[in-house]
Amino acid sequence: MTYKNIDVYNLIKPEILKLRKIGIDTANLDCRLLLSESLDRYETIYNHQNIYISEKEMKKFKNLIQQRLSGKPVSRIINKRSFWKKEFELNDATLDPRSDSETLIETVIECYPEKLECLKIIDLGSGTGCLGLSLLGEYPCSKVSFFDTSKKSLEMVKTNAQNFDLLERSKYINLDWNFRDWHKKLLKIENNMKYDIAISNPPYIPTKDIKILTKEVKKYDPFIALNGGKDGLDSYRSIFFNLSNIIKSNGKVFFEIGKGQENDVTKIAIKHGLFPKEYKKDLSGVTRVIIFGIK
Ligand SMILES: C[S@@+](CC[C@H](N)C(=O)[O-])C[C@H]1O[C@@H](n2cnc3c(N)ncnc32)[C@H](O)[C@@H]1O
Structure with missing residues (x-):
């Protein structure tokens, strides 16, 4: 599997903007929680971090963001x-x-x-x-x-x-x-x-x-x-x-x-x-x- 090295803020910024546009005040935190879930990580991920992410994980992240955009709370997405x-x-x-x-x-x-x-x-x-x-x-x-x-x-x-x-x-x-x-x-x-x-x-x-x-x-x-x-x-x-x-x-x-x-x-x-x-x-x-x- 190939992994991409990417800056967290660059990855989540477009998603933050989409969530903010529909009135979600916790957009930044929500994106980071959904990213942690996509990477199967227990700990919080921060904006300033660099991460390695596979294509499969990226797909999962986009899917979770889509669920959040449909109004599902983060807690219900990640259970x-x-x-x-x-x-x-x-x-x-x-x-x-x-x-x-x-x-x-x-x-x-x-x-x-x-x-x-x-x-x-x-x-x-x-x-x-x-x-x-x-x-x-x-x-x-x-x-x-x-x-x-x-x-x-x-x-x-x-x-x-x-x-x-x-x-x-x-x-x-x-x-x-x-x-x-x-x-x-x-x-x-x-x-x-x-x-x-x-x-x-x-x-x-x-x-x-x-x-x-x-x-x-x-x-x-x-x-x-x-x-x-x-x-x-x-x-x-x-x-x-x-x-x-x-x-x-x-x-x-x-x-x-x-x-x-x-x-x-x-x-x-x-x-x-x-x-x-x-x-x-x-x-x-x-x-x-x-x-x-x-x-
Ligand atoms: C407001 S929730 C509180 C859940 C949890 N204690 C909390 O604080 O997050 C109320 C709980 O009462 C349960 N409940 C509702 N009616 C009930 C009943 N008649 N007898 C027993 N439990 C009931 C519900 O299934 C639900 O789990």
Whole structure:
């Protein structure tokens, strides 16, 4: 195979211009990520580098750029997304992890600074497993049960757990929190052992707002991972209905919420035996995570 020695910026400049023309602000980064993927390289490629590229790799790069030009997000083209300290694989059944959700990880770490604590954690609506697996990376003695109604997303969690060598401390539970007595099935699976911590980033977009989300979100993120019902709060109602039955009396609950949902979510939680302890903002100053205790 013959390789061409080429300057990265010269290679990607025309592609950057095409992506910018259709309004993609992250054009430079996107091109470099797609180039890394084409070259099968794990590390980031920079503008100033010189690379060797074969014809086949060049063809692949052009094809990936074409997909990006059609509006497909980079994470969906390469089926990968960096979150917290790891790179997660995605599939079409999983939400593309959002950097705002890292607020939840920071909040848990602030509340539990002793990293060698052996915590039993449940990740409700686990998607790629980005929340629970990130916590397993931080707490080497802890265990996480991943709970999702989507079998395909649980398969993705398992793959990610395997990639990070975290399989032994992970459990996969395929249940639906819309089923009224979901906690009974869960406790049976867990031999009646309750959790120290529950974490969740449930679907919280009101159904009518989904159609006004960007194409990248509404076309590529699964509807079930976005749809929070009429007012966006259906999942909070279903989860809080049974949550105090599965958490230890000194346990804590960490929930991500959508913008402006803090009062409504707090009211639902109080109705079901939880009390708010703290509200945490994300980097944009939006209240993103609520910590609850058990009454
Ligand atoms: C907003 S996504 C969050 C995914 C992941 N935790 C994250 O932060 O990227 C919500 C997740 O809840 C799951 N889910 C939706 N409805 C559910 C239900 N009724 N029971 C269990 N899981 C559900 C979806 O499959 C999806 O994985």
